[in-house]
Amino acid sequence: MVQRGHFLDAQSAKDDGRACDAEEDACEEVSSCSTLRQMLAALARSMPKSAYTPMESSARPDTSTLAAADFDVDVRSGFLPPEPPISRLDGPHYDVRTHAASIEPSFWEDMLAWGKAIPIRVGAQYDNAEQTKEAHVWHSAIRAMPVCMPSGAFLSDIRRARRACLVLAFLSHMYIHAQPDLGQYEQDEHKAEEIARVKRSRHGAEGKDDFVSRLPASLAVPWKLVNEQLGLPPVLTYATTVLWNWALEDPAAGMQLSNLRILETFTDTESEAHFYRISLLIELQGVEAITLMRISLNEAFARDALAYQRLASYLTELAATIKKLTRLLADMYTGCDPMTFYHEIRPWFKAGDSMWSYEHGVRRSGWLLEGAEQEWVNWTGPSAGQSTLIHALDLFLDVDHARRKRGAEYDGNSSDTSFMERMQAYMPRYHREFLRHLQYGIQVEPVSGSLRADGAVETSDHPIRSMALLSSLDNADHALVQAYDAALQALRSFRDEHMRIATRYIVKPAKAAAAEEIRGTGGTALIRFLSDCRTNTTNAMVKRHIHNAP
């Protein structure tokens, strides 16, 4: 069997001491495909690397070559950077009220610290007149702040670029959401008109009738530039709130579950820190899954009898790892209060796609990034649906959320088949590349068989699924099929738990608050969508299709 790609350099298979007749042919095939091979070798690399990724110093450093050589997936930390993110952009400290003309990036840090100290609140719900006044001064200072263009040298230090992305994201969401009368959330047209009228009268001096959805150039321009560098749109993302938002309690103790602390929150509540921390712990535990996926794909390259046995054992381990992820997910309840999540934390995440405003009497959604975008932008707020880890598990196990495969099994009533693909636009560039590679870079010779209960022929060029299909044809040994399906079952159970969480943290509080429409941060009709994701997981199981399954 000739593979069009594989996940390990051929030497490792040889080092296994396994004889494989097809190996040399396959090696030739692979060596002719050197670019792909380099990418695969980078993925399989076992040497730790530095999170500092020096790049050419220029106004817009080109990171494309790095993307090809390195998917920014670390053997110790997975999709998290292996070294703690920096917690402050250096440079002199400013008294933000008197030195508003400064243009050092550290000035953003001072603005963030000031905003948090007030503290800036969603909808300008302050406790007293003094706070209200100070918040107004903060707000005006942001608008008056000069545009600071980060230098090429600054952008080329990836840790500083990530921190800048985080600070600008928090500042931008604070700026937008902390304005008074955020009734623009209401999609009731009459209310929105009334609110717009009140806003006009209040912000007459600003001269902007939809001031609320306009991000000033002082934030919009550098934010867009920094995020372009990282391959992200200018909006708060999972990468910002989770992947790059942590520190080690004790630097000497290293990256352990109990040693991680969240750097920035909007609400300064334990619930918000816990909400981010759970995802962080899942990412860290996910390193185990990434390793198992990688070594499994090596077996998909070898494809001898031992490979089938080993793959079965790795998939069994993967199922156990996914169960650990589910247990971590269920820990959400131990530190994140559903009401605090729904009423205090979630509103900060709203972005252009779910905010409405009026300009010159025209109602529209979106944010206007002054000086950075000509058009109103409708980006979506952060969702753990942007976790590359979960997408990788889906791709590895051939879960098809786009519903292009196995089409006959679907009723054609899916709520949102494009959500998962759309979420990839919100991942850091290298992680997106990683998924693209996992999806398109490693196909094998298609395997066909009449395995389905309805007799339809299924053809698969998926490296793992095709082996499970082949193994299912052999009635003597269904160990691989069982292990493959067990991993899918574990992923389904993860999604069961996730649905319970979404119900407890969004659906119930929304019903209690008599919300007219219940949608996820990503804008989905959430219960229908999450239930579809579960169905897609189950539909990938092989056993369901075998005539004589044991």
Ligand code: HEM
């Ligand atoms: C309070 C906690 C959470 C709530 C309320 C929640 C809610 C939601 C909602 C409503 C969606 C639908 C998409 C949207 O419109 O935003 C979603 C998607 C998703 N969430 Fe969460 N989520 C939570 C925590 C997590 C965590 C910790 C993870 C794991 C890292 C996670 C992983 C996902 C994934 C992978 C999706 C895409 C759909 C799927 O794969 O099933 N969520 N979440």
